[in-house]
Amino acid sequence: MAAVAERVTLGRRLRRWEGLPYWLILPTLAYLALFFAWPMVKSFQLAFQDDGVWTLQAFRTMVNDIEFGNAVRFTLLLIVVIIPVQFLLALVMALLVNAKLRGRGIFLYIFLLPLAISDLAAGIVWSSMFTELGYLNTVLERIGLLETPFIWINASRESLLLLTVVVAEIWRSTALIMIILVAGLQGIPRDYTEAAEVFGAGLYQRVRYVILPMLKPSIQVALLLRLILAFEVFSTVIAITGRGSTVLAAEAWRWQTANMDANVAAAYASLILVLSVVSAGLVLGLLRTPKEQIAR
Numbered sequence: 205m206a207a208v209a210e211r212v213t214l215g216r217r218l219r220r221w222e223g224l225p226y227w228l229i230l231p232t233l234a235y236l237a238l239f240f241a242w243p244m245v246k247s248f249q250l251a252f253q254d255d256g257v258w259t260l261q262a263f264r265t266m267v268n269d270i271e272f273g274n275a276v277r278f279t280l281l282l283i284v285v286i287i288p289v290q291f292l293l294a295l296v297m298a299l300l301v302n303a304k305l306r307g308r309g310i311f312l313y314i315f316l317l318p319l320a321i322s323d324l325a326a327g328i329v330w331s332s333m334f335t336e337l338g339y340l341n342t343v344l345e346r347i348g349l350l351e352t353p354f355i356w357i358n359a360s361r362e363s364l365l366l367l368t369v370v371v372a373e374i375w376r377s378t379a380l381i382m383i384i385l386v387a388g389l390q391g392i393p394r395d396y397t398e399a400a401e402v403f404g405a406g407l408y409q410r411v412r413y414v415i416l417p418m419l420k421p422s423i424q425v426a427l428l429l430r431l432i433l434a435f436e437v438f439s440t441v442i443a444i445t446g447r448g449s450t451v452l453a454a455e456a457w458r459w460q461t462a463n464m465d466a467n468v469a470a471a472y473a474s475l476i477l478v479l480s481v482v483s484a485g486l487v488l489g490l491l492r493t494p495k496e497q498i499a500r
Contacts, residue, residue, distance in 0.1 A: 244477065250470035262467035266475070269468075271450050271458075278366070278441075279451045283434045283483075285370050290430065291423075293374065294381035299411070301382070302389040312386075319379050327443025330372035331357070334444065359448035369449070372440050377433065381426045388422025389415070424491050431483045435476050452476050 251262050266272055301312045318326065333339045334356040344350040358364050392415065400410045416423075438453035450458075456472035459465050 247470045247473050247477075250466055251474045254467055262465075262471040265465075265468050266471040269455070271455055275450045275452045275455045278362070278449050279435065279437075279453075281366055282369060282373070282437065282451065283431065285366065286373050286434060287427065287430060289370070290374055290378045290381055291427070293378050294385055294426070295411075297378070297382045298385035298389055299415075301386050315379050315382055317379075318376050321376065322439070323376060323437070324439040324443055326372055326376040327440035330368065330375070330440075331444045334368050357445060357448065359445070362449060365445045365449045368444050369441055372444060373434075373437065376440065377430070380433075381430055384422050384426040384429070385419065388419045391422075392418050420491055424487060427487050427491070428484050431487065432480050435480050435483075452479075 252258055252260070254261060297311075297315050301308055301315070305311075321329070335341075336353045336355055338356075340356065341350060341353040345353070356364055356368055396414050396418070397410050400414050405413070436453050438451050438457060441449060441451050442454055452472055453476060456469045456476070459472065460469035
């Protein structure tokens with residue numbers, strides 16, 4: 205009897221410990237359900253309903269909005285330009301921080317400084333630099349590259365507006381990607397890179413054939429996070445360009461605050477969510493790790 209009771213008790217303990225991981229993630233699931241899933245459902249409901257009636261009128265208004273095409277184009281241009289440049293810069297910064305260099309901690313602190321500044325504050329700072337009498341024109345005039353101030357923030361030239369926003373965003377958020385890549389690099393055993401170096405592999409070959417394949421999980425996380433945040437950028441755009449250019453998130457904010465139309469604002473938010481999910485799916489599909497490829 206004692207042996208039977210012991211087996212029953214042991215079985216209960218095993219079942220209890222097997223279910224422990226599910227109990228541990230319950231607070232996280234509750235948080236996601238309360239602050240993400242439920243607001244998302246209500247947002248879709250607001251976008252597809254008007255006074256309790258299911259309708260697509262909010263999406264028709266959004267598509268027919270005069271700024272809709274400009275917002276979509278500028279948002280996608282930002283993402284296409286910013287993501288590759290930021291990734292390359294972040295990879296170089298991460299390799300520099302992870303290298304056996306004296307004083308590498310100083311580089312880490314310098315790279316992390318922009319993360320302490322909000323996107324709106326960063327936009328205001330860079331706007332003051334790009335103005336006609338700003339710091340950039342002053343420096344270029346003093347070194348003789350300009351005779352008269354150059355108008356960087358020009359509403360009639362979208363390429364210049366895009367350039368100013370790209371520079372500000374790269375400065376502000378590249379460190380976010382770098383942190384994730386540094387964490388991934390520190391998880392790669394040095395034996396692999398040292399062995400490649402012994403066999404005559406140069407820096408490019410070590411990065412291309414050793415580091416990047418083993419860094420895929422971190423690259424996935426970094427690109428996913430940056431893509432999602434890129435679709436939500438609007439404070440930097442507004443601070444630098446004003447109404448000279450616009451993005452999807454800025455239009456959602458404008459319809460909510462200026463036009464007082466929560467339905468159209470929710471439609472913009474729903475579009476941003478769909479684009480983010482599609483982009484995330486592309487990243488996961490293109491950067492599948494070996495384990496994911498075997499599972500499929």
